[in-house]
Amino acid sequence: MGGWVGQVIGAINVVVLVVSLALEAWAFVHALMQKAEAFPAVETLQKGVWLALIGGTMLASLLFYAFGMLFAMIALIAALVYLLDVRPRIREISNGGRSW
Numbered sequence: 001m002g003g004w005v006g007q008v009i010g011a012i013n014v015v016v017l018v019v020s021l022a023l024e025a026w027a028f029v030h031a032l033m034q035k036a037e038a039f040p041a042v043e044t045l046q047k048g049v050w051l052a053l054i055g056g057t058m059l060a061s062l063l064f065y066a067f068g069m070l071f072a073m074i075a076l077i078a079a080l081v082y083l084l085d086v087r088p089r090i091r092e093i094s095n096g097g098r099s100w
Contacts, residue, residue: 013069017061020076024058027079027087034090042089050086053078 031054036047045053057075064071 016069017065017072020061020072020079021058023083024054024061024075024079027082028054028058030087031082034094038090038094039086041093042086044086044089050082054082 028051031047031050034047039045039047039050044050054075057071057078061072061075
C-alpha cells in the first residue's frame with residue numbers, strides 16, 4: 001500500500017508492537033522475580049517454561065517484525081495469559097493479595 005493509508009497502517013503497527021513489547025517485558029520481569037515454587041503452587045507451567053515462552057515469543061516478534069504482526073500477536077497473547085491469569089494467582093499466594 002502506498003500513500004497516506006500505508007503510512008497510517010505502518011504507524012498503527014508500530015504502536016501495537018511497542019505496546020505489546022511493553023506488556024511482554026512486564027510479564028517477563030514479573031515472572032523472573034517470582035520464586036520457582038510459586039508456579040506449581042498455583043498449578044501452572046514451571047517458571048522456566050513461562051520465561052522461555054514469553055522471552056522467546058518477544059524475541060521472535062522483534063526479529064521477524066518485517067514478516068508481519070503474527071509473532072507480535074503470539075507474544076502478546078502469551079504475555080496477557082500470564083498477566084491476567086498466572087500473575088494474580090501468584091500474587092495472591094505470595095503476599096496475601098497486595099499488588100506491587
